[in-house]
Amino acid sequence: MSSPLVVLFLSLLLGVQPITTDLYLPALPAITEGFGASMAQAQLTLSGLLLAFGISQLVWGPISDRFGRRPVLLVGLGAYVLSAIGSAFASSMELLILWRIVQGTAMGAAVMCARALVRDLYAPEAGARAMSKGLSGLGVIACLSTPLGGLVSDLFGWRMALLLLALFGAVTLGLVVMRFEETVRQPNPRALAPAILLRTWGGILRHPTFWAFALLATMTYGGLFTFLAASSFVFIKLMGLSKTVYGALMFSMSGAYLIGTVLCRRLLKRYGVHRTVAIGGAFSLVGGTVLGVLALAGVFSVWAIMVPVYLFMLGHGIHQPCGQSGAVGPFPQAAGAASALSGFLMMLSAFGMGHWLGISMDGSVFPLTNGIWFWGVMTAAVAWGLVWRVRPSQTAS
Numbered sequence: 001m002s003s004p005l006v007v008l009f010l011s012l013l014l015g016v017q018p019i020t021t022d023l024y025l026p027a028l029p030a031i032t033e034g035f036g037a038s039m040a041q042a043q044l045t046l047s048g049l050l051l052a053f054g055i056s057q058l059v060w061g062p063i064s065d066r067f068g069r070r071p072v073l074l075v076g077l078g079a080y081v082l083s084a085i086g087s088a089f090a091s092s093m094e095l096l097i098l099w100r101i102v103q104g105t106a107m108g109a110a111v112m113c114a115r116a117l118v119r120d121l122y123a124p125e126a127g128a129r130a131m132s133k134g135l136s137g138l139g140v141i142a143c144l145s146t147p148l149g150g151l152v153s154d155l156f157g158w159r160m161a162l163l164l165l166a167l168f169g170a171v172t173l174g175l176v177v178m179r180f181e182e183t184v185r186q187p188n189p190r191a192l193a194p195a196i197l198l199r200t201w202g203g204i205l206r207h208p209t210f211w212a213f214a215l216l217a218t219m220t221y222g223g224l225f226t227f228l229a230a231s232s233f234v235f236i237k238l239m240g241l242s243k244t245v246y247g248a249l250m251f252s253m254s255g256a257y258l259i260g261t262v263l264c265r266r267l268l269k270r271y272g273v274h275r276t277v278a279i280g281g282a283f284s285l286v287g288g289t290v291l292g293v294l295a296l297a298g299v300f301s302v303w304a305i306m307v308p309v310y311l312f313m314l315g316h317g318i319h320q321p322c323g324q325s326g327a328v329g330p331f332p333q334a335a336g337a338a339s340a341l342s343g344f345l346m347m348l349s350a351f352g353m354g355h356w357l358g359i360s361m362d363g364s365v366f367p368l369t370n371g372i373w374f375w376g377v378m379t380a381a382v383a384w385g386l387v388w389r390v391r392p393s394q395t396a397s
Helices: 003-022 025-035 039-067 069-088 093-121 124-156 158-179 194-205 208-238 243-296 302-328 335-360 366-384
Strands: none
Touching (some): 003 093, 025 039, 025 093, 025 124, 025 158, 025 208, 025 243, 039 069, 039 093, 039 208, 039 335, 069 093, 093 124, 093 335, 124 158, 124 243, 124 302, 194 208, 208 243, 208 335, 208 366, 243 302, 243 366, 302 335
């Protein structure tokens, strides 16, 4: 496949995640009210999806190492389309949660294969640059998702917004069928053998480079998830903004992330991975801290939230390409398994944060602001501590 085609596939496959989470956010308060559901149930439509997304990657990863990325993509994207249709026509909150869990399981195949194919095709530092291009495409998709979701929800209702996910999945599936070429040169026939699988996972989990970069991706994603899960209730329910205005704010947030991915590529060329990650850590820490301090000082305006979030998202745009590619870099023969474990850690943190938000959201901004502050501090600690001590090009023992 040509480099532009690889970047297109990376953008679409990675973009499955933000469009699945972001498109329905403007409609989440209306869905909750329409079903007469609790706040905890509403959060479960997001955190349950992401937990299934994380766990499923532990299965998809070794399967893709054994049979290749293409078969996994075909099965996963097919299931994604069906579950998206089921979500759109759910008759209760319980059914919606169930279909979203199935959708998260299917989504795991697409995102896991995207991360793994970067290692199939590129060396670690080149992989970080390729991943940043794919994540720039993800940023464009994320920019459009929430405004589009808000507009469609206002005009046609939340069910139509969820049905758009089926359309996106069908288009991506069609492109995979027509243009995707297998990237696994030598499938591992023993990848699914229990003893081999345990040995592979054990080797990955003992590797310091994996933990440094996987935790970097996990910590910064925790901050993003906190904003995604809590922002619609803060801006729409608490501050009284319309869905369209909320969509515009999310568009601008995604734009900051997109700028961060472009900045990442430039910093990588000039400074290398370690200093690039360190610079990103400064954005994460400053953004989270300013957000938390302003809230404690009683400053609750829209821009008192959004400006620090922009800083945090600049850091997020730097950390995700480096973290996702760095975590799989030492494992060319087990990229699927390494990608799966990295993705599982990210989604495990998201599920835990979603549960905490479900019981902590009290009609104030503090769960959102304190949550992002916490993740900003943790991201900087990993960037300046663990990542600085390892070499991303280190090979697995």
